Amino acid sequence: MQLNPFRKNLRDRLGRRGSVAVELALVTTFFLVPLFCGAADFISILNAQAQLNTALQALVYYSWSNTSAAGATSYTSSATTTAEMALINAINGAATFHVTLNPGTVVGSYSNLQYFCVTTTTTPYTITANANATCPSGQTLQTYVQFTVSTKVGLPFPIPLKLTNPLPLSATGSAQVQ
Amino acid sequence: MRPALPPVRHLWQRFHADQNAGPAVEFAFCGVALLAFLIGLLNLALLGLDLGALAHGVQMSARWASLQTTSSYAASPTTITEPCMGSVATAFNNYASAVLPVLTQPGTAAANGSTTTGHLTLATSWTGTPGAAPGVYLTVTGTYVWSPFGFASFPAISIPLKITTASTVIGSSQTGVTVNGTCS
Numbered sequence: 294m295q296l297n298p299f300r301k302n303l304r305d306r307l308g309r310r311g312s313v314a315v316e317l318a319l320v321t322t323f324f325l326v327p328l329f330c331g332a333a334d335f336i337s338i339l340n341a342q343a344q345l346n347t348a349l350q351a352l353v354y355y356s357w358s359n360t361s362a363a364g365a366t367s368y369t370s371s372a373t374t375t376a377e378m379a380l381i382n383a384i385n386g387a388a389t390f391h392v393t394l395n396p397g398t399v400v401g402s403y404s405n406l407q408y409f410c411v412t413t414t415t416t417p418y419t420i421t422a423n424a425n426a427t428c429p430s431g432q433t434l435q436t437y438v439q440f441t442v443s444t445k446v447g448l449p450f451p452i453p454l455k456l457t458n459p460l461p462l463s464a465t466g467s468a469q470v471q
Numbered sequence: 472m473r474p475a476l477p478p479v480r481h482l483w484q485r486f487h488a489d490q491n492a493g494p495a496v497e498f499a500f501c502g503v504a505l506l507a508f509l510i511g512l513l514n515l516a517l518l519g520l521d522l523g524a525l526a527h528g529v530q531m532s533a534r535w536a537s538l539q540t541t542s543s544y545a546a547s548p549t550t551i552t553e554p555c556m557g558s559v560a561t562a563f564n565n566y567a568s569a570v571l572p573v574l575t576q577p578g579t580a581a582a583n584g585s586t587t588t589g590h591l592t593l594a595t596s597w598t599g600t601p602g603a604a605p606g607v608y609l610t611v612t613g614t615y616v617w618s619p620f621g622f623a624s625f626p627a628i629s630i631p632l633k634i635t636t637a638s639t640v641i642g643s644s645q646t647g648v649t650v651n652g653t654c655s
Binding site: 313316317320321324325328329332335336339340343344346347348350351354355358359362372373375376377379380383384386387388389 | 497500504518523525529530534537541603604608612630631634635636637644
């Protein structure tokens with residue numbers, strides 16, 4: 294039996310329209326929507342990381358401008374830890390993301406100290422890591438203070454099996470204080 | 472003698488029956504997705520630029536203000552003078568105005584306060600006690616409600632960016648330092 298030409302034409306037209314709609318649905322589902330969800334997650338992570346870096350910068354500036362407090366032997370003193378926490382609390386008071394100042398390896402400290410001994414009698418200078426703040430005779434001590442700050446970002450569109458939600462982020466930086 | 476033109480009805484039927492434009496229709500739909508992808512890519516780059524400028528401006532203006540306060544030391548009695556909010560806004564403009572809107576000066580000369588221009592806000596707050604760690608410090612918060620390129624007239628499609636930092640005044644944790652009552 295032959296179809297009425299008009300009805301056949303109509304069926305073809307509707308069929309073609311349907312295939313285009315299916316293509317659009319596929320492109321939207323598997324391309325556009327994941328793209329925008331990923332972008333939203335990426336923006337949240339970017340924003341949090343920028344805040345972390347800024348908080349780290351504040352601690353590093355504090356260390357540079359208060360070298361005796363940040364370095365030497367007083368880095369575990371209550372005044373130093375209070376000062377560091379005051380800065381972090383000031384930032385947390387206004388920031389969107391809660392920044393945590395991680396504890397140092399020494400109990401009561403928020404920072405880690407690293408010691409290096411520099412030999413300046415030969416060129417180029419030689420720098421060797423040292424376990425403590427005492428260098429052999431003829432060498433100069435360099436002290437670095439290291440901070441680590443961290444936060445957790447709640448992702449607007451969690452990606453299953455790939456990124457944990459909330460996503461932990463951290464930033465670590467060092468400054469020479471002696 | 473010229474051949475007679477086909478009636479309009481025949482032209483319309485031929486146009487309607489023509490199926491050669493299928494790829495063009497598909498491209499039209501895929502083109503939308505491609506365009507959205509490219510605009511998204513462009514916007515991510517612009518967002519990174521704006522966020523970087525905001526963070527840099529906040530950090531550097533806070534640093535500038537604390538160093539300015541440090542250099543304002545006056546002996547006997549030892550006083551420090553904090554820069555006014557407007558000066559911090561000017562410092563922020565110097566570091567970020569190439570990318571972000573230029574902040575207007577606040578109407579009053581105060582050390583603490585905020586100024587807003589369009590979607591950009593800068594707030595400053597001096598706290599801390601001289602003589603006690605960490606001394607006097609400035610907290611600066613920059614907020615920028617970012618809109619994607621091409622969507623400026625849609626407030627619902629905007630992302631608030633916020634960066635806060637704190638900067639201490641060198642030496643203000645020493646005892647005997649007092650803060651001048653007025654900013655300069």
